[in-house]
Amino acid sequence: MTQDELKALVGQAALDYVVPGSIVGVGTGSTVNCFIDALATIKDRIAGAVSSSERSTERLRAHGIAVLDSNTVERIPVYVDGADEIDHHGNMIKGGGAALTREKIVADIADRFVCIADESKLVPTLGKFPLPVEVIPMAASQVARRLKALGGEPVLRAGVVTDNGGHILDVRGLSITDPAAMERDINQWPGVVSVGIFARNRAAVCLLGTSQGVKTLS
Numbered sequence: 001m002t003q004d005e006l007k008a009l010v011g012q013a014a015l016d017y018v019v020p021g022s023i024v025g026v027g028t029g030s031t032v033n034c035f036i037d038a039l040a041t042i043k044d045r046i047a048g049a050v051s052s053s054e055r056s057t058e059r060l061r062a063h064g065i066a067v068l069d070s071n072t073v074e075r076i077p078v079y080v081d082g083a084d085e086i087d088h089h090g091n092m093i094k095g096g097g098a099a100l101t102r103e104k105i106v107a108d109i110a111d112r113f114v115c116i117a118d119e120s121k122l123v124p125t126l127g128k129f130p131l132p133v134e135v136i137p138m139a140a141s142q143v144a145r146r147l148k149a150l151g152g153e154p155v156l157r158a159g160v161v162t163d164n165g166g167h168i169l170d171v172r173g174l175s176i177t178d179p180a181a182m183e184r185d186i187n188q189w190p191g192v193v194s195v196g197i198f199a200r201n202r203a204a205v206c207l208l209g210t211s212q213g214v215k216t217l218s
């Protein structure tokens with residue numbers, strides 16, 4: 001199976017986790033695009049969506065799915081999103097598509113994070129994929145210095161401005177052996193909007209697309 005077919009497979013499989021009549025949390029990325037297309041087939045059975053990016057909002061609306069302002073929604077049962085890396089405990093690196101901050105916000109109002117990914121994303125230890133850190137532009141150099149002191153090699157993602165007006169530093173060379181601690185530490189630095197480690201909001205379930213079909217990790 002191609003990577004695109006694996007993405008379509010897990011996008012479809014995630015429908016089993018959608019609670020009928022509820023508002024669905026929707027992430028960002030090419031795998032989530034498959035989920036959005038699948039969600040459109042049951043749009044009359046959901047109360048709408050809360051979206052983590054302008055791109056996903058546009059796709060949801062194009063399918064006729066109502067997108068609600070996250071400020072009007074207190075809790076949602078399920079948030080479905082992809083990942084750049086996921087470990088066996090459900091900790092993830094996210095933000096390859098620069099949507100990490102809004103993804104974290106929607107994940108935070110969800111009871112359950114359902115991660116959809118192809119099997120290439122499953123790793124023993126996070127850190128091979130460059131870690132995205134969203135920063136307020138005036139803090140980029142100082143945050144980069146702090147990341148270097150941690151042993152990382154940060155590079156400003158050229159030409160990217162997030163939906164929140166932030167910039168992204170992509171950090172290579174980190175071995176993230178304690179994701180929760182690193183998430184907590186980096187989040188406290190002045191000017192960091194959010195770090196792409198999802199340990200506090202880790203996945204409760206991962207639907208992994210493999211050539212043998214969908215493997216469920218929980």
Ligand code: 5RP
Pocket residue numbers: 027028029030031032081082083084093094095096097098099100103
């Ligand atoms: C966007 C993300 C995506 O979930 C992540 O980059 C995976 O994307 P894809 O499904 O296209 O591989 O975190 O900010």
